[in-house]
Each structure stands twice: as structure tokens, then as C-alpha cells.
Amino acid sequence: MERTKIFFTSDAHLGSGYHKDPRAVECRLVRWLQSIEAEAKAVYFLGDMFDYWFEYKAVAPQGHVRFLGQVALMHDKGVEIHFFAGNHDVWFRDYLTHEVGAIIHHDALTVELMGKTFRLAHGDKEYCVQKFSNKFLYKLFRNPLARLLYAAVHPRWTVGFALSCSLRSRKRGMARRAHGKIPHAYHNDYFEVEKELLVLFAKHHAERHPEIDYYLFGHRHLLLDLALRGDKRVLILGDWLQYNSYAVWDGEHLYLDQFEVD
Incomplete structure (x- = not known):
């Protein structure tokens, strides 16, 4: 089968305690990757695929072995793999490049893909203007000194702390959504x-x-x-907490889809 499609997805938050069954979420994501493997020219992961990621000089987070193994397999078969740093997995170094052949992006990317120009980004930088705390955290997490100081703390303390903070934040966000303060989806x-x-x-x-x-x-x-002026469009990709969603570009059509839950 000819590789004719480019896929985009984000926000799986692998390893999150918010998932009732984190292993099942990872396996579902792997099955989706397996289903697109034969026709994918490239896969763009637009951030927060991991709920927490911090690479020390010689240590990387444990877990996610099924997901990373499938990504490595796809790379070895000729699929171009891109990871964008999100606000939960901002601390990428070179592990994914060396181990799975991924191209890492720490900033937005403007790129031509099969005849159309795309601007790809996680969205946290664009969204941080919402309030001062968002902007402060965005700059703090990307500050070299803050990263150096954080790396000096043993992982036994940092991993648990980061995951617990993420879980509290996710529960607050989902509670607000359940009470109608945040819409589930836009049309x-x-x-x-x-x-x-x-x-x-x-x-x-x-x-x-x-x-x-x-x-x-x-x-x-x-x-x-959403359609913008002319034939321009903006897409927000959903997640793998509720939607199991992704976007597809085949050179003529760009559309959102959802992986069927078994």
C-alpha cells in the first residue's frame, strides 16, 4: 500500500492517573498506530502525548514501552515521526531522537505538506496570554536554570510530585467541563x-x-x-481521554476522525 496520508494527534497524557486504566489507553493508541502504519507518510504528535516527561542526562521516564516500540517500528519502516513538546512533556532532550528516530519540535512549525502550508503547534504558548499564571509557568518550565535545578532533585521526588500536580489540574478541568463551564466540543x-x-x-x-x-x-x-476566511481552517485535535481523536491529510482533504473504541 502506498503511503499517502499524514496524521496528527495530541494529548494522550500517557501515564496519567486520570485514566481509569492507563495501560488500556496506551494499547488503544498503539492499535490506532498499527491501523494507519501502512498508509502513513508521517505522524505528528502535537504535544502532551505523555502526562509527564523529564530526561536526565542518563535517565528517561519508565513506561510507555508499547507506544514507543510501535513508534520506533513505524520509523524503521519509513514513517516520518514528529514530537512536539507540550506543557506536560516540555522537557524533551535527545532520547526520542536516538531511540525511536523522532524529530523533536520545541516551537511552532510552519511546513508545506503535500501542497498546502500548515502551522502546527501544541497551543500552550498561544494560549498562555489567557492569564498571568499561564504565561509565568510557560516561561518557568522553559527556563534553563529552573530545569538545571529541577534535574538536581532525585526522580523519586520529582516524578510523584509532577504526576500528582497534573492529576489535580486535570480533575479540576474536567469538573468545570462537567458543570458546563467549559464546552466539550465546538461546532x-x-x-x-x-x-x-x-x-x-x-x-x-x-x-x-x-x-x-x-x-x-x-x-x-x-x-x-472551523473555517476561517477563504478556504483556510483551524483544527483543535481533541485528546485520548474522551475522544480518541486525530486529524488526517491526504493531499486533498483534511478532516478530524475518531478511533473506534473496542
Whole structure:
């Protein structure tokens, strides 16, 4: 089978205590990768595939072996693999490059893919203007001195601390969503869509960069496919906590889809 499609996904949060069965989520993600392996030219993971990731000089997080093994297998078969750093897995070094052949991106990427120009990003940088605390944490997590000091602490303390903080944050976010304070998904006719910060960013950015056709983000755990001016569009990829969702580009059509849960 000819490799004719490019796939995009984000926000699996592998290893998160929020998953009722973390192993089942990882296995579901692996089955999805296996299902697209034969036709995938490239796979772009747009951040937060891991709920926590910090690489010490000679130590990387344990777990995720099934996922990383499948990614390595796909790379060895000629599939181009890209990982974007998200706000949960910002501390990538060179482990994924050496072990699974991945290309690592710490910033947004503008790239031409089969005739169209895409701007790809996790979305946390674009979203951090929402409030001061978001902007502060974004800068703190990327500060070289802060990273050096954090690395000086033994993993027995840092791993548990980071995962517990992530779990509390996720529970608060999902509780707000359950009470209607955050929408589950946007649709083109949903009146709140215009208030979504990533949509506002895409609109303003597109005015200055008319060459960009499609904007793709993760981060917000929402499903969105919205037309901008002309034939431009912005997509938010959902997640693997609720939707098991991803986007596909075949050179003619860009669309969101969901992996069927068994």
C-alpha cells in the first residue's frame, strides 16, 4: 500500500492517573498506530502525548514501552515521526531522537505538506496570554536554570510530585467541563467558538501570514474544525481521554476522525 496520508494527534497524557486504566489507553493508541502504519507518510504528535516527561542526562521516564516500540517500528519502516513538546512533556532532550528516530519540535512549525502550508503547534504558548499564571509557568518550565535545578532533585521526588500536580489540574478541568463551564466540543455554529483563544490567534495570525492554509493545535482537549476566511481552517485535535481523536491529510482533504473504541 502506498503511503499517502499524514496524521496528527495530541494529548494522550500517557501515564496519567486520570485514566481509569492507563495501560488500556496506551494499547488503544498503539492499535490506532498499527491501523494507519501502512498508509502513513508521517505522524505528528502535537504535544502532551505523555502526562509527564523529564530526561536526565542518563535517565528517561519508565513506561510507555508499547507506544514507543510501535513508534520506533513505524520509523524503521519509513514513517516520518514528529514530537512536539507540550506543557506536560516540555522537557524533551535527545532520547526520542536516538531511540525511536523522532524529530523533536520545541516551537511552532510552519511546513508545506503535500501542497498546502500548515502551522502546527501544541497551543500552550498561544494560549498562555489567557492569564498571568499561564504565561509565568510557560516561561518557568522553559527556563534553563529552573530545569538545571529541577534535574538536581532525585526522580523519586520529582516524578510523584509532577504526576500528582497534573492529576489535580486535570480533575479540576474536567469538573468545570462537567458543570458546563467549559464546552466539550465546538461546532461551526456554536456561538462560543469566536471566544476560543486559539481561534482568535489563528484569525489574527492569518491576517499577517496569508500563505498559511491550515492551523492545527492540541492543548485544549476540544474537537474543533472551523473555517476561517477563504478556504483556510483551524483544527483543535481533541485528546485520548474522551475522544480518541486525530486529524488526517491526504493531499486533498483534511478532516478530524475518531478511533473506534473496542
